[in-house]
Amino acid sequence: MADSSTFYLILTLLLACNAYANGCYTSIISFGDSLADTGNLKLLSENSVGHVPHFMFPPYGDTFFHKPTGRCSNGRLIIDFVAESLGLRLIPPSQGNFTFNETGLRQGVNYAVAGATALDSSFHEARGISTNRNISLGVQLGWFKESLPLICSTVSDCKHLIGRSLVLVGEIGGNDYNHALESGKSIAEVETYVPFVINTIISTVNELIELGAKTLVIPGNLPIGCSATYLTIFYGSDKVQYDNSTGCITQLNKFAEYHNELLKIALNQIREVYPEVNIIYADYFNAAMQVFLSPNAYGFTNGALNACCGGGGPFNYNTSVACADPLSTTCAEPDKYFNWDGLHLTEAAYMFIFKSLFEGSYTTPQFKSVCPTSRLQQVEGLSSSM
Ligand SMILES: *[C@@H]1O[C@H](CO)[C@@H](O)[C@H](O)[C@H]1NC(C)=O
Ligand SMILES: *[C@@H]1O[C@H](CO)[C@@H](O)[C@H](O)[C@H]1NC(C)=O
Ligand SMILES: *[C@@H]1O[C@H](CO)[C@@H](O)[C@H](O)[C@H]1NC(C)=O
Numbered sequence: 001m002a003d004s005s006t007f008y009l010i011l012t013l014l015l016a017c018n019a020y021a022n023g024c025y026t027s028i029i030s031f032g033d034s035l036a037d038t039g040n041l042k043l044l045s046e047n048s049v050g051h052v053p054h055f056m057f058p059p060y061g062d063t064f065f066h067k068p069t070g071r072c073s074n075g076r077l078i079i080d081f082v083a084e085s086l087g088l089r090l091i092p093p094s095q096g097n098f099t100f101n102e103t104g105l106r107q108g109v110n111y112a113v114a115g116a117t118a119l120d121s122s123f124h125e126a127r128g129i130s131t132n133r134n135i136s137l138g139v140q141l142g143w144f145k146e147s148l149p150l151i152c153s154t155v156s157d158c159k160h161l162i163g164r165s166l167v168l169v170g171e172i173g174g175n176d177y178n179h180a181l182e183s184g185k186s187i188a189e190v191e192t193y194v195p196f197v198i199n200t201i202i203s204t205v206n207e208l209i210e211l212g213a214k215t216l217v218i219p220g221n222l223p224i225g226c227s228a229t230y231l232t233i234f235y236g237s238d239k240v241q242y243d244n245s246t247g248c249i250t251q252l253n254k255f256a257e258y259h260n261e262l263l264k265i266a267l268n269q270i271r272e273v274y275p276e277v278n279i280i281y282a283d284y285f286n287a288a289m290q291v292f293l294s295p296n297a298y299g300f301t302n303g304a305l306n307a308c309c310g311g312g313g314p315f316n317y318n319t320s321v322a323c324a325d326p327l328s329t330t331c332a333e334p335d336k337y338f339n340w341d342g343l344h345l346t347e348a349a350y351m352f353i354f355k356s357l358f359e360g361s362y363t364t365p366q367f368k369s370v371c372p373t374s375r376l377q378q379v380e381g382l383s384s385s386m
């Protein structure tokens with residue numbers, strides 16, 4: 001009795017000392033691409049001349065924020081739901097004007113940029129593939145290291161802060177393949193890039209652990225063979241086969257699974273070197289595959305393959321008429337669609353994936369065994385279903 005009441009007293013004191021709601025993490029540090037960008041590419045574009053990304057215009061953001069925020073969706077992304085569930089504010093983009101105070105900054109920073117590749121642009125340029133900007137995973141890690149003095153004052157303060165953060169490394173790598181496939185490289189050639197992409201992700205994870213990270217979430221690739229983009233690019237081509245149960249392109253989904261298998265093997269190796277670090281693999285592929293197999297069962301009654309917003313065609317995706325272009329159209333009920341604009345997903349889809357990962361069983365180890373669900377907050381419902 002005495003032992004257990006002492007235990008609860010200590011536990012209560014520990015919880016009382018924590019200034020954060022969830023008792024698991026004080027902060028989120030995020031790297032990645034458009035699946036996690038909460039405004040970086042928008043800010044980078046505003047500060048430079050040239051092409052303005054189409055996702056800086058309505059209907060992007062319409063469902064939740066009621067304005068474009070730089071997120072490639074109609075509303076919140078997986079990272080937003082993670083922040084909400086941890087009782088943190090939405091994680092600001094690193095390229096923002098840090099007018100908020102040190103306390104605010106210490107709740108997390110997001111370095112993810114839409115369009116980012118895992119590999120540096122020199123890799124792609126050497127193969128004749130153009131990548132848009134100097135925003136690769138290595139560049140993002142560089143920004144993080146440069147911004148550390150703003151966030152923490154000493155090496156041990158920084159280690160402590162990073163150790164109490166949830167560090168999201170990805171999804172990243174999808175664009176290394178997208179850019180190459182879209183520029184006409186064969187699936188077989190792009191397959192040879194996978195080990196390079198995995199090595200880059202792994203060396204970033206190792207460096208973050210050296211900087212103090214104790215809990216990292218590393219997502220795999222989505223089933224890209226189900227993306228309206230590829231379904232349109234390969235439409236009518238005899239170069240690919242389709243999976244009868246989903247309508248997705250078999251070779252591209254196998255490709256994504258190959259990336260994921262190599263990633264999982266490499267993560268196991270890191271777990272052996274750092275047994276005290278939580279290395280959490282996030283299975284985006286199978287979480288999303290639930291919906292591609294039975295869209296109606298999960299409320300995606302308009303099917304999982306057609307884009308809500310786009311320029312028409314068999315999947316409402318057209319490479320020359322992007323979502324938000326004057327000639328594009330937007331569906332009336334985005335929450336009933338999985339695919340938002342061809343390449344990216346709707347808020348409803350991201351919420352579904354978030355729940356499968358962070359409340360369900362689609363992470364290894366299960367997130368709820370690392371941070372108990374009882375410590376998490378219910379995420380706010382979808383705005384249109386309220
Ligand atoms: C940054 O903030 C300052 C002060 O609020 C403002 O004058 C400046 O225009 C901002 N810069 C950008 C790039 O938003
Ligand atoms: C610091 O920022 C946080 C988050 O934005 C805010 O809640 C808090 O009131 C701010 N503190 C001060 C002293 O301005
Ligand atoms: C990319 O950005 C990094 C850091 O901001 C800089 O050091 C490097 O010179 C840039 N490279 C190119 C090719 O612009």
Ligand SMILES: *[C@@H]1O[C@H](CO)[C@@H](O)[C@H](O)[C@H]1NC(C)=O
Nearest residue numbers: 241242243244245246247250
């Ligand atoms: C898929 O559908 C095609 C055409 O309906 C059929 O010929 C083929 O046997 C089916 N394959 C499987 C694995 O069910």
Ligand SMILES: *[C@@H]1O[C@H](CO)[C@@H](O)[C@H](O)[C@H]1NC(C)=O
Nearest residue numbers: 311312313318319320321327
């Ligand atoms: C894409 O849109 C353009 C411009 O409206 C049109 O000319 C073209 O036929 C469309 N392509 C497809 C595949 O629908």
